[in-house]
Amino acid sequence: MSFPNRVVIEGCVIATMDDALTEHSSGHIVVEDGSIIAVGEGTAPPLEPDIPRLDASGCIASPGLVNCHHHLYQWLTRARAQESNLFEWLTELYPLWAHIDVEMQRAASRAGLTALVRSGCSTTTDHHYVFPRGTGDLLEAAITSAEEIGVRFHPCRGSMDLGRSDGGLPPDEVTEDRDAVLAATERAIDTWHDPAPGSMLRIAVAPCSPFSVTAELMREAAELARRRGVRLHTHLAETLEEQEFCEERFGVRPVEYLDELGWLGDDVWLAHCVHLSDSEIRRLAATGTGVAHCPTSNARLGAGIAPVVSLTSAGAPVGLGVDGAASNEAGELGPEIRQAMLVARIKGGPAALTARGALALATRGGARCLGRDDIGSIEPGKQADIALWRIDELDHAGIEDPVAALVFGPPRPAEHLLVQGRAVVQGGRVVAADESAIATDLDKASRRLLEAAL
Numbered sequence: 315m316s317f318p319n320r321v322v323i324e325g326c327v328i329a330t331m332d333d334a335l336t337e338h339s340s341g342h343i344v345v346e347d348g349s350i351i352a353v354g355e356g357t358a359p360p361l362e363p364d365i366p367r368l369d370a371s372g373c374i375a376s377p378g379l380v381n382c383h384h385h386l387y388q389w390l391t392r393a394r395a396q397e398s399n400l401f402e403w404l405t406e407l408y409p410l411w412a413h414i415d416v417e418m419q420r421a422a423s424r425a426g427l428t429a430l431v432r433s434g435c436s437t438t439t440d441h442h443y444v445f446p447r448g449t450g451d452l453l454e455a456a457i458t459s460a461e462e463i464g465v466r467f468h469p470c471r472g473s474m475d476l477g478r479s480d481g482g483l484p485p486d487e488v489t490e491d492r493d494a495v496l497a498a499t500e501r502a503i504d505t506w507h508d509p510a511p512g513s514m515l516r517i518a519v520a521p522c523s524p525f526s527v528t529a530e531l532m533r534e535a536a537e538l539a540r541r542r543g544v545r546l547h548t549h550l551a552e553t554l555e556e557q558e559f560c561e562e563r564f565g566v567r568p569v570e571y572l573d574e575l576g577w578l579g580d581d582v583w584l585a586h587c588v589h590l591s592d593s594e595i596r597r598l599a600a601t602g603t604g605v606a607h608c609p610t611s612n613a614r615l616g617a618g619i620a621p622v623v624s625l626t627s628a629g630a631p632v633g634l635g636v637d638g639a640a641s642n643e644a645g646e647l648g649p650e651i652r653q654a655m656l657v658a659r660i661k662g663g664p665a666a667l668t669a670r671g672a673l674a675l676a677t678r679g680g681a682r683c684l685g686r687d688d689i690g691s692i693e694p695g696k697q698a699d700i701a702l703w704r705i706d707e708l709d710h711a712g713i714e715d716p717v718a719a720l721v722f723g724p725p726r727p728a729e730h731l732l733v734q735g736r737a738v739v740q741g742g743r744v745v746a747a748d749e750s751a752i753a754t755d756l757d758k759a760s761r762r763l764l765e766a767a768l
């Protein structure tokens with residue numbers, strides 16, 4: 315912790331992302347004990363003289379970004395199956411992933427989380443669904459890495475129980491027994507989940523996808539999540555191949571399949587939702603079901619462009635997700651804001667998504683997907699999760715609108731990032747990470763994974 319429990323940030327533009335999208339041209343934020351206690355234009359009101367002040371002139375402050383979909387372990391397997399669609403890509407990668415161990419998971423998690431916080435992300439999910447038999451606790455490895463880096467964490471205990479021999483996509487050796495999945499998921503909730511306001515860790519229940527999970531596990535996972543008061547997450551409607559799979563196997567499209575399973579509701583958020591009909595968009599909005607939009611991953615796999623503007627216009631919660639680094643090829647959330655704006659415009663024209671609308675997805679929209687009312691905006695009473703971005707250097711100088719500088723301009727790492735008032739990034743450096751050591755560890759772990767899979 316490099317800031318004490320109180321700090322005053324002054325001299326910066328502030329995009330609060332509150333309900334009115336209030337902005338201050340040169341404002342202040344007062345942080346105390348991990349929360350924001352004041353925000354406004356000009357200098358901070360008189361406070362005791364010993365409170366440290368962070369001169370943030372030349373910066374814009376935004377809420378810390380919220381990453382609604384990720385697979386940290388995929389840092390181990392980037393740039394593979396480079397011209398493949400989702401099913402081909404998965405089919406090539408599953409056999410590799412079958413050899414992940416705790417040490418590899420830790421190396422990938424530390425690398426992935428370092429990249430995320432460096433890009434202004436203060437809260438991230440990690441959807442982990444590969445648990446090879448006989449390995450150690452992969453979930454714990456990700457959780458301890460998140461504690462080390464200092465990021466707010468929503469690990470999603472994933473699972474697969476529909477192997478190839480039963481008509482699913484994954485090979486049988488990466489699937490788990492249904493009862494074992496449910497027991498391990500409940501154990502994770504018992505061990506790690508903190509429902510309190512300001513929580514740094516919440517577990518979600520997250521069977522992987524319609525083509526890798528049985529209907530029975532989907533139903534029982536929903537029952538478990540609701541009994542324990544935790545959220546539900548899965549992949550849905552990512553590709554046309556998935557849609558065809560659902561129509562052939564279940565006789566319905568993906569959204570209708572989830573609806574039949576009792577899987578739509580305001581305690582659910584879904585990754586992708588690229589292929590939706592108008593009535594499915596209305597159904598997601600009416601049920602309050604959230605969507606994690608992953609524009610770069612969808613582009614890389616040629617999946618299509620999610621109807622983000624139609625979803626937000628209908629009232630559905632929409633946040634942004636990096637998705638795994640094996641389908642994004644980078645792992646930073648900041649650039650996804652610009653990417654979301656650009657792909658929305660390819661689909662819907664130049665007025666489809668504004669700079670502020672894109673920033674809202676990455677902040678307040680993401681918080682809504684994760685069911686959190688204590689993050690996602692810079693307001694008194696909210697958690698002090700604050701990203702500060704330089705807009706006075708070569709990349710952004712001369713742009714009059716500071717929010718447009720941040721979103722239209724070239725994506726750059728955050729100058730500072732506070733999570734619960736603690737400095738996680740300071741001066742562009744991740745405080746708790748030795749980046750070169752993390753890169754070396756990742757390289758070794760990736761090579762070891764390849765050798766193990768030979």
Ligand SMILES: [Zn+2]
Pocket residue numbers: 383384385441549585637638
């Ligand atoms: Zn994913």
